[in-house]
Amino acid sequence: MRSCDDCPTAQSCAGNNLHPVLKQVYDLYASGVTDKFAILDALDDNSEDLLERFNDRLAAVCWSKAALLAIAEVIEELASRGDANLDQDVRTAVGCAKEAFERFPWQLSELVEQAPDLYQAVLEACPEADFAEKLSKRQMVKICKDIAYGP
Numbered sequence: 001m002r003s004c005d006d007c008p009t010a011q012s013c014a015g016n017n018l019h020p021v022l023k024q025v026y027d028l029y030a031s032g033v034t035d036k037f038a039i040l041d042a043l044d045d046n047s048e049d050l051l052e053r054f055n056d057r058l059a060a061v062c063w064s065k066a067a068l069l070a071i072a073e074v075i076e077e078l079a080s081r082g083d084a085n086l087d088q089d090v091r092t093a094v095g096c097a098k099e100a101f102e103r104f105p106w107q108l109s110e111l112v113e114q115a116p117d118l119y120q121a122v123l124e125a126c127p128e129a130d131f132a133e134k135l136s137k138r139q140m141v142k143i144c145k146d147i148a149y150g151p
Contacts, residue, residue, distance in 0.1 A: 014054040015065025021047040022063075022070035022101060029100035036103050063106035068114055071097045072121040079122060079131040086134040087143070094147045108148050115144040 024047055028039050043051075054062070071094060078089045098108065111118075119140040123132060 013065075014058050014062040015069065017050055018054060018058075018062065018066040019069035019073070021050050022066045022104070023073050025104075026070055026074060026097055026100045030096050034099075058105075060105050060107050061110075063101075063104050064110040064114075067097065067101045067104070067106040068110060068118055069121070070101075071111075072118055072125065075118075075122045076125045079126045079134075082130075086131070087139060090135060090140070091143050091147070094143055098147050111144045112141070112148050115141040118144070 021043065024043060025039055028042050033039055033042060074093045074097065075090055078086060078093060083089055094111070098111070116137055119135075119137045
């Protein structure tokens with residue numbers, strides 16, 4: 001993932017710390033909770049504490065990093081299941097993440113720019129899975145471009 005060399009929270013990266021919050025947002029959205037206020041009400045106490053702790057130090061790059069890490073975690077879960085339709089599952093998950101995170105100030109362009117890093121993060125997290133055999137880096141980049149800009 002992109003390095004945040006001039007980040008004011010370098011010692012305590014907001015992107016790294018907030019990615020579990022966005023993962024929870026993704027899970028809620030994927031389960032049918034799509035109202036922004038319903039999602040915020042459904043967040044657990046730990047997520048609320050993290051949002052309060054990092055709120056004054058967040059930039060768009062922080063949200064983008066958190067979003068990409070959350071997407072990587074979702075893809076890791078999909079890859080570990082070993083489904084035959086991994087390409088379609090990843091496409092659906094990335095599309096759902098785009099919709100779930102649209103109310104947060106992340107930069108959708110980062111999804112495309114960092115698609116290779118996203119792919120690498122998934123590979124490193126799933127060394128035993130045959131993720132690379134089922135989905136290539138090129139396919140991942142294409143999925144991210146399709147979701148960001150339309151097919």
